[in-house]
Amino acid sequence: MAISDFYTLNKHYKTRIVPHIKDSGGEPLRALSVGLDLLENKKVQAIIGLGTSPEANFLAALGDKAKVPILYLSGSPMLSTEYPYPVQLTQDQILEFDGVASIVESFQRTNVILIYEQGEIISNLADSFQEKNIHIAHKSAISLSATDEQILVELHNLTSSTLQTTIFVVHVSPSLVSRFFLNVKRLGMISKGYAWIITDKTMDLLHSMDSSVLIESIQGALGFKSYIPPSNELHNFTVRWRRKMHMENPNKEMMELNVFGIWAYDAIWALTRAVEKVADKISQTKEQNAASIEHNRLS
Template identity: 35%
Template structure:
């Protein structure tokens, strides 16, 4: 394995499918054995030539049959569907090529070898479907790696379900479709819903009562919401609003949504978006002052996985944000690498070197499937993929219910250009500073079980989670003059013409308001006549409260009366 180390290191790789001089950066983490672990039959002492610096693009699959020694290997044709114009598509393409080189350098005794047919769907749903149909029909591939997006994977998984060709995605994270409903869809990454309990635990730990999810208006953005809502509600967290941002949203439309959020009291936001939308949103949020002290931003691991592709200006806007990410590495490009290894191992064990397809019954209601045949090798290949166990570059590779699993999540804090470790969460012990807490530790949702957080605005104080909205709608309170000014004193400020109140009763009331889990701005009005005396009896005051006397018809604010022990509500006198 190239440049094997015990810790993470940066490997700069120049790829043939990129412009001259352009480099991609990988963050690799290996254990002491590297990916050539003993448990997958590799020789831990075997290393490929150190001078192999450039890699072939896997899209040149047509020439692979010519160059590989077919008398030694039986070809296993595999489709690869990527968005090659995106940073993730480019780096995953390179990662897949590296995985091929590394695997067969080590396993040169294998009788099968993957032959890759790479298709660029250019971030287009229709082209992704066309690519899959061509791979299944014309190329008769025995498996497909990809696609990148959940929307693409959802439809393609229906195609492979009919043809019994496994599709293996390392980045389609939507929980709306799984191997349970389609045994030929395999996910070599985490399901988005795996992280929602960790997010709910973080919110509960800091005592925030409300949170607003912000997601893009796609299957990826929407599909996590039922699971997130359920997890938050189980911890008593209220969701007053859900913000959806279109992929095609303009700057003005995003700013309009941000202003709407500013008019609300909640200051805790959970962001689950694609990088393309999140990048614009975060920069505009900073411009709007929503990355300052008092705000809380929690990012899901999908955005964290692509942090390397974010510009320095976006990283700067994320200062103080909290991320949750699997304790074992969940970088999509590295997962693509492990996916190739798993498929190569499974292909060998299933002995699927010879393609074997049969013509199914024609379903005239589904003309797109008329030309597609059914793979007889598919069930065997799926079985072997699900049985794969090895130590990959992302950690232990083990699929449960057709997808990668991680019970422990690391909680990190964005400070400067790096992520500070705050602690960990797992379903048995909750929050802890250690990844493996001591035996006997009870479940915790205490913020004291996490390291100190540096919040937005470089603040060390835990945000309240709410604030006075920008619109500053106020609760209007009518206050009569009292014979006991030490309890309630009402004065008129000559310069500002505002009513000023003070006294013990006022202090008690305002202390109670400050203890509410949301902002409640107040505005006092004196119940007095032109002569400066009370404008009537207590009953007159109650009627003014009841009738909103003196209020303009467009102002729905409620008026409370402090010193009387009775309020007239809904036409009745009730004791308070």
């Protein structure tokens, strides 16, 4: 839709981008393999990706070596400092983490327990708490493939170190959060005396989850979600998107357009403009070189 809309409004553009859709399955090594295939066999000039932090860092290193820009729809705090080629299209994670820390501060709590996905980089979140003089009493890294038994063992470890003034901050993927909170509920940890905050890592993909399971599992938790101000353009696009999805999948339950779909749309527009500008510069350079060669020949 982004490509069609853009070139309908910009018919004078000399360049056209062609998408090659690949699914990494959420696995870092698979993402690396897919990235290599796109670069070597498809000869792509840019990659737009949505994935976990380990996936992002694998692709960032790949893009750096190939000197190909990698546009990310999910944040990884190390990308901007380690590699020059990744471009993060979302808001800075620090803004959200500062918001989480401010909420904790407003509860007049002095301790938090931080639960995050294994492989996730949480240094920025820890810094936000430190600036508010909030102590991280315990950190718990949980694997995306953790079993219910492993989650229960970790929760038992957390209850033994939990203070009355502690808030739990959960920074994990949607595929893990439902199972995690169902086990939290089994242990009676969603009740008076417990406070839970969920970051946008889960909340931004809320509509992709089974609603009944989701409501049952995280009822009572406070969630942070990316915010896009309403506009006529956004409303019109959403209506067209729903119509298109219904026509293509008439028997499928209609899901809400999430923030990543909107960011992906904007990413395509940004990329098409960049490709055209680069092509213009290359064309101008070639013309200047040709003119210089002709001048030298005539001299």
